[in-house]
Amino acid sequence: MKIYNTLTRQKEEFVPIDEKEIKIYVCGPTVYNYFHIGNARPFVVFDTLRNYLQYRGKNVKFVQNFTDVDDKIINKAREEGVDASEISEKYVEEYYKDAAALNVQKASVHPKVTENMNEIIGFVQGLIDKGYAYEIDGDVYYSTRKFSDYGKLSKQNIEDLESGARIEVGEKKKDPLDFALWKAQKKQDEIAWESPWGMGRPGWHIECSVMSTKYLGETIDIHAGGQDLTFPHHENEIAQTEAQTGKPFANYWMHNGYITIDNEKMSKSKGNFFTVRDILKDYDGEVMRFFLLSGHYRSPINFSQELMEQAKNSLARMQNAKLHLQHLIQNGEGSMTHDEAAQFANLEKYRDKFNNAMEDDLNTADAISAVFELIRDMNTVTKDGASKEFSEKSLSLLDELTGVLGLLRKEASDTEMDSEIQKLIEERQEARKAKNFARADEIRDVLKEKGITLKDTPQGVQIIRESC
Structure with a gap:
């Protein structure tokens, strides 16, 4: 399989560290609200990557975190007059509901920041001990200039970054490029933990470094997420983790493209901000999944009602093909004839076509095309009926390929x-x-x-x- 590696900006042959277990970390949601269509794309895309690797006989350990400590969570808790944990726990459960509607399977592990606080504090202390971080009045910052490879993922150099860097009001860091590893508690109602630097909570970037190394080891196969996370989040993860371990953090970095809404950037102020929960009122979750896989994951994709209707109609074609085969199985009988055996052997070429597309940097768009070509030929063969065995084998092949894509799991039989x-x-x-x-x-x-x-x-x- 070839994967486009953001780190090298080219497609590379995917070679796992350990053939017995492929290790993947995907950045998960900040749980203060329902997740939106932009969040849904990496959830669906990298769930499909896991499906495909498992389909090809690989064991995959898949970790996706929940950010359950964040300014947005604290602010929402203040607005609603509740504890921050109530907000995060509520939206973790809502995530599972919406993810299930999209046929996104649960990760092998869904770690939470609040459940890994001791490890986070230990990691930050390790960076201080190594000279990569420093403390000022309870805040701990990472010394970006100490890490010589900073910018290697986003292909930016220190000089370019320096020109746009600022020190925000209230920050006491030594260099505008430095970023927070630990934030001192500013108000009494802020959720906080005891640490060697006083009461406080982690910065955003540190959590993924800690949870990835804890659950997957110091070097992993694939780290993935949305394109918007390349900088600064993933860049900072690399700096922290490699400074701590002295080893490469991830061998392959995968990033999905942006989603626009009617060709405009999604924005609450423009009124074109859509959560998955909103969209599920009008469309089945499988329609949304089909839509998100209908383009190559690295390409930008435009969300519109017209395109969702096209996805709905296309998925209906798949569903009807399955219903047709189920109908033939229910009403048919007998083994395959000699002609049917030859015809089915011809249909199996679409498995190879499907796999070739998926092997080429997870090209789900071409994989879906292969499924429709299979359906076209299958319908031609069965238009006047078919033996029960031929129908069963054809349905098995259809289920095999659509199952990898996470489609036709909610078929209407x-x-x-x-x-x-x-x-x-x-x-x-x-x-x-x-x-x-x-x-x-x-x-x-x-x-x-x-x-x-x-x-x-x-x-x-x-x-x-x-x-x-």
């Missing part, structure tokens, strides 16, 4: 429809048997309004979902 729709379908069948065609047509129209078309075939009634 005949047996999983809600009771009202199932009763209408059965009533229509009875009306047709009784030659009450007026009632049968009436039920057909009612079902069509609900996005369901019934197609009478030699193998029985086929149910087609027009939307998801």
Whole structure:
């Protein structure tokens, strides 16, 4: 597999440190609100990376943190008159709900900042002891100039960074380029922990260095996140971690591209800020996942209602292909004929096409195209029916590939429809048997309004979902 490495700015052959276990760290959400569509992209993209590696027989240890200590959490707690932990705990649970709607699996470990405070304090002290950090009035800062490779991820040099650096009001750091490792408690209502430097809490960057090394080791295979994290967050993680360990932090850095909203940057002030919870009111989570995987992960992607409708219709094509095969299995019989065996062997080439796309820097756009080519040929073969064995093998292949993408896990099969729709379908069948065609047509129209078309075939009634 080839991966585009942000560190080297080129595609590289992916060579794991240990073939027995691939170690991946992905930056998770700051839990003070529902996560938005921009956050959703790395969650879906790197969940798909894990799926693919596991599909190829690899064992993956996947760590994604929760930032449950942050100014935004403290400010929201003040607004609502509650403890900061209530805010963070609430939105951790809300994250799990929305992630599940997108078919994003839980990480191997979901560490929280508050659960790793001793390790964070020890890490900061280690940097002080090594001469990479210093304390002033309870605040601890990292001496950026002490790390000679600073800027190697974002390809910036110290001189360029210096021109734009500022010391904010209240900061006492020695150099504008230095960043906070530990922040002294400023107000009594701020959440804080005891430390060698007084009551305080961690800076943002230190948490990921600590949790990555704790749960995955000093050097990991892949560190991933959104493009916006390249600088300063990931740059600072490298500086801290490599100063502490003396070893490379991550061998491969992967960053997904930005999302715009109707070709504009997402902004609350512009009124185009959408949380996943908002979007789920209008679209199924699988539609959103399909949309997020429909372009290459490194390319910018534009979110709009028109594009979501296209994703909805495309996913419906996939769902209908699955329903069609389920229908043939339910009503078919027998083993594959000689011709069907040859036809199925021809369909298997799409597995190779799918894998080749995924091997090329996780090209999910081309992988989805391979799935649709498979569906096209599959439909051609089965348009007049098929043996049960051929249908089962075809469905297994379809499930295999869409499963890697995290799609068709919530398929609407005949047996999983809600009771009202199932009763209408059965009533229509009875009306047709009784030659009450007026009632049968009436039920057909009612079902069509609900996005369901019934197609009478030699193998029985086929149910087609027009939307998801």
